[in-house]
Amino acid sequence: MCYSADCTVIGAGVIGSSIAYQLAKRGFKTMLIEKSVPGQGATRAAAGMLAAECEVFAHPQLAALALRSRDQFEKLVRELEELTGLATGYTTTGFVIPARTQEDAARLSAMAGSKDGSAAEWWDAAEISRRIPGLSGQALGGLFRERETQLLPQRLAQALVTGAEKYSAELLTDTAAEDILIMDGKVRGVRTSRGDIACPNVVIAGGHDASKLLDNYGISPGMYPVKGEVVAVAMPARPLKYTLYAEDVYLVPKPDGELWIGATSRPHEWGTDVSAGGLMQLLSRAAAWLPDIEESSFLRAWAGLRPQTKDGLPLIGPVPDAAGLYAACGHYRNGILLSAATGEAIAEMMTGRTAEQLNLTALSPDRMKRQPAASEGGLR
Structure with a gap:
């Protein structure tokens, strides 16, 4: 069987589903393929925290992307719930980082106040005990971050898939991507276990096994x-x-x-x-x-x-030497948090914006480009 589309997204976890939703919403004829069941891979391992301020990130551009993504969720969740009728369990009561030692208390209390667009409030031992009944006496205080939010990850993935389908995207489950079809340096389609999909754009958004496809095209993320x-x-x-x-x-x-x-x-x-x-x-x-x-x-x-990935940063952007091929993978423990902004970023890139314009150069797949051995003929 042969299919056709404007874009095929490989992987229906929360990252791939977000990309498919944003592309379909922008009018792309989108195919979303998944080797098993949507949301059953890395998405399943998540607790659904949107912890852009509590988390420590390996690069300033990733930290900025996380903040941008977290702040998109209120609008995105409302949009999805209105479109699909599916609740995501979105909760806005905030996060508390407790202090166990005097050193922790000094470090965390110094973060209180408003800076860099974030706001934090220090609760001393008496205040944190009042706010969190039943908390152990080992808590010497805590830093309250009111803007941190959380949701149900598989519900989010389901809402994104359903939303994409509402915009006429097509989901193929139990469908494995076997190869990317490239001719004259341009994407022509995807070979899958259910037949070929003819399309000029492909996004590799699978989990750790995305390395297998990327390595075929000179990208070695060491996933x-x-x-x-x-x-x-x-x-x-x-x-x-x-x-x-x-x-x-x-x-x-x-x-x-x-x-x-x-x-x-x-x-x-x-x-x-x-x-x-x-x-x-x-x-x-x-x-x-x-x-x-x-x-x-x-x-x-x-x-x-x-x-x-081997450097701790996700891959988000076009794959060099293969026009129309994009990567959006390797998000490690922040896939839920980064899903909103990643979906938008890939959709924006596909409509002409660059990694430089989106402040994502540090996450570009070309940083993982493998140097070909003398016997290699290069990309096919």
């Missing part, structure tokens, strides 16, 4: 999986209002009284089973901050594989 485990419990009393973003664990309150606790970090692990050790680590660290967790009811646990 590898980082397994993450998350556990959900139901709190019997004193539900947590704020996301607690501690150094060793995070506790994220969700709708219907659920509390998500995450996440472990296991580089180069390929399985998605949840280990007993991972569960023990997460629950013990969480209970050290919130002792009521010992009385909570276990609901479920899950794991996913987050894609990490």
Whole structure:
């Protein structure tokens, strides 16, 4: 079977789904292909935090992209909910970074105030205990960041896919991308397990296995999986209002009284089973901050594989020497946060804007361009 489109997006996780939504919204005839089920890869490993200020980023351009992306979510979520009728669990109660030592307290309290477009408020030990009933006495205070938000990651992915379909995008599940079809240095289509898709633009937005396709075209990001485990419990009393973003664990309150606790970090692990050790680590660290967790009811646990590049930065932009080929992958633990801005960036690039204009040069795929050996004939 042969299909045709203006653009094919490979990978229907939250990044690929966001790109497909933005392209379809702009009038591109869009195909979104997924080797299994949308939102079941790295998206599954996420707790859905939009932590642009709490997170530490490897490059200033990535930090700026994160802030821009987080601030797009209020409009995006409202737009998606109106278009699809699907709720995303978007929550705006803010994040608290607790201090365990006097050194932590001094460092965090120094961040209070408004600077660089962000706002933070220092809560001393008495205030944080009043604001978060049941918090362990080890908390010497906490930094409250009111602009940090969170949502349900798989609900977001579902809303993005449905929104893209509302704009006439076509989703093909159980469809593996086998090769990019390139002639005379230009994209002509995609070869898939269900037939060829004729199109002048392709976006590689898969998880850690995106390396396989990119390597064929001279880009070697050294992508590898980082397994993450998350556990959900139901709190019997004193539900947590704020996301607690501690150094060793995070506790994220969700709708219907659920509390998500995450996440472990296991580089180069390929399985998605949840280990007993991972569960023990997460629950013990969480209970050290919130002792009521010992009385909570276990609901479920899950794991996913987050894609990490060798330099810690995602690839966002055109692939050199292959006109019409783009990469949007390697977002590691910030895929949910970066999904809004990544979707818009790829759509903007496809309509003529450059990485320089979008302040994304540090994330360009050409930084990973492999130098061909003397025996190599170059790109096909």
